[in-house]
Amino acid sequence: MSHEPPAFDLVIRHGRLLTMSAADATFDDGFLGVRDGRIAAVGKDSEQPAYTAAREIDATGCAVLPGMINAHSHLAMAQFRGIADDVTLEEFVSRLTTEEAKVLTRDAVRRGVASASAESILAGTTAALDMYWFDEETAAAAAPYGLRIVTGPTFAGFANPDPRSFAETLRDAEVRLAAHPPGATAAPVLMPHSTYALTRHQLQEVAALARRYACRVHVHASESPKEVADVRQAHGASPIQVLEQTGLLGPGTVVAHAVVLDDADIETLAATGTSVAHCPWSNLKLACGVAPVGELLAAGVTVALGTDSAASSNGLDLWSAVKLAATLHKGVSGDPRLITARQAVELATVHGAKALGLDGEIGTLETGKRATLQVVDLTRPHFAGCQDVWSALTYSARPSDVRDVVVDGVERVRAGALVSPQ
Ligand SMILES: [Zn+2]
Structure with a gap:
């Protein structure tokens, strides 16, 4: 039996991954793998076994959280x-x-x-x-x-x-x-x-x-x-x-x-x-x-x-x-x-x-749910000095800090701009 490495349509790596799950899982150097519009893997980037990915978002310096x-x-x-x-x-x-x-x-x-x-x-x-x-x-x-x-x-x-x-x-x-x-x-x-x-x-x-x-x-x-x-x-x-x-x-x-x-x-x-x-x-x-x-x-x-x-x-x-x-x-x-x-x-x-009755589908970043999330750039000057990611998001963040948005595995915002409407 052959063991092909897992293939993802999209991976989001290196961000501070805030899953918002009941188990409160967060990963400093996170990995999120997307397949067929849904989250197929969540964890630490360094612990991912070999895989292939059609596309990759580097979220270094960013928070990755649900839309x-x-x-x-x-x-x-x-x-x-x-x-x-x-x-x-x-x-x-x-x-x-x-x-x-x-x-x-x-x-x-x-x-x-x-x-x-x-x-x-x-x-x-x-x-x-x-x-x-x-x-x-x-x-x-x-x-x-x-x-x-x-x-x-x-x-x-x-x-x-x-x-x-x-x-x-x-x-x-x-x-x-x-x-x-x-x-x-x-x-x-x-x-x-x-x-x-x-x-x-x-x-x-x-x-x-x-x-x-x-x-x-x-x-x-x-x-x-x-x-x-x-x-x-x-x-x-x-x-x-x-x-x-x-x-x-x-x-x-x-x-x-x-x-x-x-x-x-x-x-x-x-x-x-x-x-x-x-x-x-x-x-x-x-x-x-x-x-x-x-x-x-x-x-x-x-x-x-x-x-x-x-x-x-x-x-x-x-x-x-x-x-x-x-x-x-x-x-x-x-x-x-x-x-x-x-x-x-x-x-x-x-x-x-x-x-909205959609908690089986969205609202947290967990395996099996829809890959619907945002990547928030925390490297800007108005976050300087802040060590707490929740504090940064709630008290310091602005809408324009949203760098990338993915909905059901499809990139809709890239580098702060709309990906042309499909
Ligand atoms: Zn109203």
């Missing part, structure tokens, strides 16, 4: 960046919906998503849970950049660019869901906009459809004190309790924002296994407040990070969310131990994958 996961985005809204800065959430929504009514077409969605995808992948973001109109256009427009999109139809009672009625959207959603086996990761995610945009009955109908097809749900909730007060008046309960009562919470649900929560809301999120997409930049800029992330994590809630739209956060990189997650909660709690540098990177990777 980041944006757990709440509206990518197409990149075209509305700067349209409503320094105004209240209500004024923001009003300016935005006016502009959307004027310009939003399927073509405009495709263009917005294309530029947002370039921006995201260049900053090391490799997947996004995206909520927006004409969602079928989003995945198609992002695909040439390698950005993995998890999305589906949005349901909202307010005036919006989708000409379909609620009932029509629900019917179309069922047709799309029926094309996938129950629970499939590629199935559309149902996106009831919020508890203020739909009636209780409509929320129940969306929940029933989600249950029937075991599909995932993404919803905005408890973003601002005014929203919570309005929902209490309209529905007689907090947004989180309305979601629970209408059957929308569960391990397949990601709630965006979750800023204004009481103890019962936190308990409900934990008890139902619901994930939260924390969007610190957007929440601060719209003066909504600060989500109780320390308490959510202590209660066992999976907290991932999101950018929200480029209209509210003006940037689609998760690096600023990582830095804010590790600093903001220290500032408001008075406890500098809250959310460590390493934990903040975990929120953007491991927790993001879990929130």
Whole structure:
């Protein structure tokens, strides 16, 4: 029997390899071998037996870590960046919906998503849970950049660019869901906009459809004190309790924002296994407040990070969310131990994958998972003196430090530039 040396399509060598696995494996002089888009070997470079490789990335002086996961985005809204800065959430929504009514077409969605995808992948973001109109256009427009999109139809009672009625959207959603086996990761995610945009009955109908097809749900909730007060008046309960009562919470649900929560809301999120997409930049800029992330994590809630739209956060990189997650909660709690540098990177990777139901595929660098990762150049002057890789990534790194990005084994960013869209 002959023993051929293993053959890899791509190897990434010599970087500080941060697998982010539960076993916490890191390798100073790392080796990661890719075959057929998946990770075939992980370890120390010096311990690799003989192999052949079609291509090699030398990551000397770099950190190699999973691609980041944006757990709440509206990518197409990149075209509305700067349209409503320094105004209240209500004024923001009003300016935005006016502009959307004027310009939003399927073509405009495709263009917005294309530029947002370039921006995201260049900053090391490799997947996004995206909520927006004409969602079928989003995945198609992002695909040439390698950005993995998890999305589906949005349901909202307010005036919006989708000409379909609620009932029509629900019917179309069922047709799309029926094309996938129950629970499939590629199935559309149902996106009831919020508890203020739909009636209780409509929320129940969306929940029933989600249950029937075991599909995932993404919803905005408890973003601002005014929203919570309005929902209490309209529905007689907090947004989180309305979601629970209408059957929308569960391990397949990601709630965006979750800023204004009481103890019962936190308990409900934990008890139902619901994930939260924390969007610190957007929440601060719209003066909504600060989500109780320390308490959510202590209660066992999976907290991932999101950018929200480029209209509210003006940037689609998760690096600023990582830095804010590790600093903001220290500032408001008075406890500098809250959310460590390493934990903040975990929120953007491991927790993001879990929130999207993709933790079997991405979020850590382990054998068998998809080879979806970023190489971050730590040799630049603003890292000088830093001996701790987590500190470097969380407190000092900038989106432009992302040197290379690989998605499912395909190089998408090389030396800080897009590899031409395929
Ligand atoms: Zn949003």
